[in-house]
Amino acid sequence: MGTPIYEKIIRHLLKKIELGQLKPKERVPSEKELADQFGVSRITSKKALEKLAQYGVVTRIRGRGSYVSEHFDGARIPEFGHCADTEDSFRPGSPPGGATEKVTIGIIASYFSASFGLNILRTVEKTLSARNYHLIVKCTYGKKELEEQFIRSLLDYGVDGLIVSPVNGEHYNEELLKLVYRKFPLVLIDKYLPGIPACSVYTDHKEAAGALTDYLLDQGHEQVVFVSARADNTSSIEERIQGFTGAFLKRRKAIGVNAIFTDMPVLNTSVHEAGDPLEWDTGPLQAFLEQNRSITAIFACEYDNAILLSHALRQLDSYRDCEIVCFDMIYSRPGDYPFTHILQDEREIGRKAAELLLAQLERREVPLLNPVGFKLKIRPSDVPEEKKY
Template sequence: MDTEKTDKTPMYQYIMKDIKQKIESGELKPHDPLPTQIDLAKEYNTSEITSRRALSDLVQEGYVYRIRGKGSFIQENPTAGSGSRPIRTIYFAHRNQIDSFDHPFFGDMFDGIKEVCEENGIDFHLWNIGGNYELPDDPQAGIVLLTTKEDFDLSRLSAWQQENRRIVTVHFYYPHLGIPYVIVDNLTGGYLATQHLLSLGHKRIGVILTGDSLMDINQEFSLRLQGYRLALSQHQIAFDPELVAFMSGGKERLEMGAEGFRRLMKLDNPPSAIFATSDYKAIGAMEAAGEMGLKVPEEISVMGYDDFKVSKYTYPSLSTVNQNTKKLGQRAAEILLFELKEGQSQILKDEIVPILVQRNSTGPAPKKAPQAGN
């Protein structure tokens, strides 16, 4: 192939033009595979960054589609998407929440977004919309939006939608507005945690939740509780409200788990396993078990949720549920770059399945009910 170019056209645009001409001439037909970005860079004697950008823009303009793990292919109707505005930057937009981003939920999600952006020559930044709800002054930007559960003005979402801003929400979602979203499947997460304990022979499983009551727990904890109840029902075990400890508080703290554990162990028929719905609460529960003279997992099993980095180093190491939020970040970026089309009426959505992480804080159910030493 003659890859020389005599004008000042940027190389990524030259590659795009060459591929479009091959499509129009019939040399490339619908569903034909394209070379990988590495092979494309070699073919045009350029960098991988340049070939990534060319492929990314061809996707956004509707000439090419991608299948993760398989490659890039020519669209069935390659001119249908022409005229679309390519995304050059993706912003993670939030409202004064940067102090929460030390949680692995966010760190892993940012890694996932960044990975897809780097693969496609796209910039990635955090953006605080603040009290004035100001999005970046860039109508071609892609927005991964984190709302808040209490005080977010939903009328702003409708206004942004009318402005044709390219938005995907994460963590919280609003199907009635038709805005694309990616969330973690917390119901499945709660089910996996409880099923793991049931598989070890535990029949009475306590659960520690954040909130004042069943009516005052947030969406994610409510779904984890539903998963807990579903797993019990599949084993013909009746749901026992006394095995649910509600702990007041906003941020997760060790003391919430410790207090919930002490409360559950005071029952006449205490549980043999605890599903604490966060790693903080689980670690607090293990500390309380030690103070009460109970061995984990020989006398009481403890299950967490989140998979904090520190959880693998606790003694014993904590069994938990990894929310798989790197995948969440990847999917949010992929929807913005490759799947979101202007004027599309069908809502785009994805639910990321969490991953069970088995470590040493869970073990077979003891033959006798646990008895506190003090």
């Protein structure tokens, strides 16, 4: 259960060779025949035959097919790194004869935007390319079903490791949990799964949110609200809420009854393709703002939320001086940004995620929780100001 299908094809063929049902120089079923037999795409069956050829089990002849290698002894079935029947069966083995195995890594995230994610992707790609590894990129646009589908399809394709930014949701992705418990080389980015022993690289969202809230309280704001999409067991949002409330408690300040609003629109495919967050449904947000006109500052969980809030506030004259802060930012030019914000270290997240995945591929132990520093970028009047954490 959870084993990539191309591995099942390899095991099937090795067993036939071991039992003498396929002898040296005999033709092996074609990519199409194997794809039909196992109900998979030809990409998957091709991967299986390529692996067998790489280890010298079969010889592939262009235009003619694949054959059991002439001098291959079926009694000496090789120890394939991906074929051992153990819980560690995913650990890559070293090809015989010092051959170099082509390593492919998959990276899955909701999307990679200029405000957050794009520099992570660039750094991961750069780090892996330096090792001649290949990278496959998939975007889920926040859809859990797509995340599950991509994990399965990438495993069928034969990726050797995965970097995943998990979709927000009330329940953990079952396919992700299978990877963790089977010790498949995996690194989570931007968030971790509480109680699940997966290697994760992320910003300390609680500390960062506390620093951003402290900034607002230092400015004298009393009526401050936190806005985000639903937390739904999402560590990054939950910890930002904890950091927000913790800053008030630390100063022994009361938090308003309506201080937390978690009904912001969630990114979806059609909106993302349109490229305009102002097209989101803002009905609940507008109603909330209308009912809470004493607000003087708003903590937006994400940059897109801040843009949407800025637009909504312009529709309400009484909110003209309301200050907005957020996580992440798109810079029009250095030193010019409209919101005080938390700047996450995307390059360090990407570098560390890639290095930790490579360490797992090399069978080295890695720490599970790997927080990365951040900066508080204060909206400039004349001179930009920042604080490092």
